[in-house]
Amino acid sequence: MFIPEHYKNKDLSEIHNFLKNNSFGILINTIDGKPWGTHIPLELSKSKDEKDILVGHIAKANLQSKNLTDGDEVLCIFNGPHSYVSSSWYKQEEVPTWNYIAVHVYGTVKIQTAEELMKSLYELVDKYEQKSEHPISLDDMSKKTMRQVTGIIGFEIIVNDIQAVNKLSQGRSHDHPKIIEELEKQGSAEKAIAKEMKKLNS
Incomplete structure (x- = not known):
């Protein structure tokens, strides 16, 4: 994506933290020459050989699943506050x-085995059930309920490139106090951007 140099986030640790906290992304590939996207959780993890990967699954009924094969290049988009x-x-x-925060991840697809899929589903549910x-x-779950797993495919995306943008009025530092003050009068998204601007100034 287009990122002016002063908006680029090159802090890999910060980017990884962002991906873990904003893991509901958009998986994009191409089907018959047309871009296709699916909104799904894409969890940052490590492969057996310690490479950064994203782990996810989609319904077999989704046309995108029929066009996901080992070695395919895909794009995953993650949005933060704006x-x-x-x-x-x-x-x-x-x-x-x-103002906004976003990360684009490019990677190569590896389709999971049935065992790998089940392991990733357990990890996904356990992660988010902690808040319940x-x-x-x-x-x-009953065997009848768990039969729904046969209707999905799991995959890993080996990360090849990460592009991250933190557009937070960097070119207007003299206006930051007023911008933050006004943002903090508004809703949760605006308050989140104000918080990020404060971090930038700290």
């Missing part, structure tokens, strides 16, 4: 803009 920034918050006249008051486990 917010409109009014130029009325600036000291001098300028056009308004949008009464967490469930796949071990508690």
Whole structure:
């Protein structure tokens, strides 16, 4: 993606943390010359040989699954908080803009075995059930319910390239206090951007 140099995030540790906390992404490949995307959890992990990978699954009924094969190159997009920034918050006249955080991951597909798929499903459920008051486990599911697993395919994406952008009004540091003040008056997304701008200034 297009990233002006002063918006690039090159801190791999920070990017990995972002991916772990914003793991609901968009898997994109090409079907008959047309881009195709599916919104799914894509969990950052390590392969057996310690390479960075994304792990996910999609329904076999999804046309995308029929076009995912070993060795395919795909794009995964992850979005963080974003917010409109009014130029009325600036000291001098300028056009308004949008602040946001996003990561694009390019990688190579490896289709999982049935055993690998089940392991990744257990890890996925266990991760997110930690927040539940009464967490469930796949071990508690009946054989009838678990038969739904036959309707999905699992895959790993070996990470080849990561492009990360933190667009946080870096070119307007003199306006940051006012921008942050105005963002903090608004909703959760705007407050999240204000928090990231504060981190940038700390």
